[in-house]
Amino acid sequence: xxxxxxxxxxxxxxxxxxxxxxxxxxxxxxxxxxxxxxxxxxxxxxxxxxxxxxxxxxxxxxxxxxxxxxxxxxxxxxxxxxxxxxxxxxxxxxxxxxxxxxxxxxxxxxxxxxxxxxxxxxxxxxxxxxxxxxxxxxxxxxxxxxxx
Numbered sequence: 632x633x634x635x636x637x638x639x640x641x642x643x644x645x646x647x648x649x650x651x652x653x654x655x656x657x658x659x660x661x662x663x664x665x666x667x668x669x670x671x672x673x674x675x676x677x678x679x680x681x682x683x684x685x686x687x688x689x690x691x692x693x694x695x696x697x698x699x700x701x702x703x704x705x706x707x708x709x710x711x712x713x714x715x716x717x718x719x720x721x722x723x724x725x726x727x728x729x730x731x732x733x734x735x736x737x738x739x740x741x742x743x744x745x746x747x748x749x750x751x752x753x754x755x756x757x758x759x760x761x762x763x764x765x766x767x768x769x770x771x772x773x774x775x776x777x778x779x
Contacts, residue, residue: 646767653747660743664736665710669695671740673703674729677713678737683726685718694771712736 635641654668661671672693677684684692690700704727707713712733718724729737752760 653751656747656750657744660747661740664740664743666736666740669693669699670703670706671737671744673700674707674712674733674737675741677707677727678729678734681729683716683718683728685724685726689727707733 635644638644657671658667661667666674673689673695676689676692686700686704687697689704690697693700695703704713704715708715710732711730713727713729715725716728718726
């Protein structure tokens, strides 16, 4: 693989910059719902696990430090969007579970987030978008991917 010749060829820079642009735009559309991207990400990850998710796994899944997760879960719990419940398989652990209000708000937030993506990438064909998603999932979630 060759090194990028220019900044706009540097994939790391492009991904970071795209993240910044999409985060800013998504925060703007989530603001009326009382959410920002980080809180939305936590809520969405919880909603993706209807049986509940342990806080440590949640931190790993959304890529945040566990201490950040505690504050975000506290915020969402204070709004009655999630609740902490005892893990039936290990009573020492707590699971984070979405409430009905949390699931409903998450659905609204997902729609708004999808609108932002459509605004920026609506003219990109579905196959290309799926290829990009697959590549980003590999980087984000595939523990067997090469890490240096």
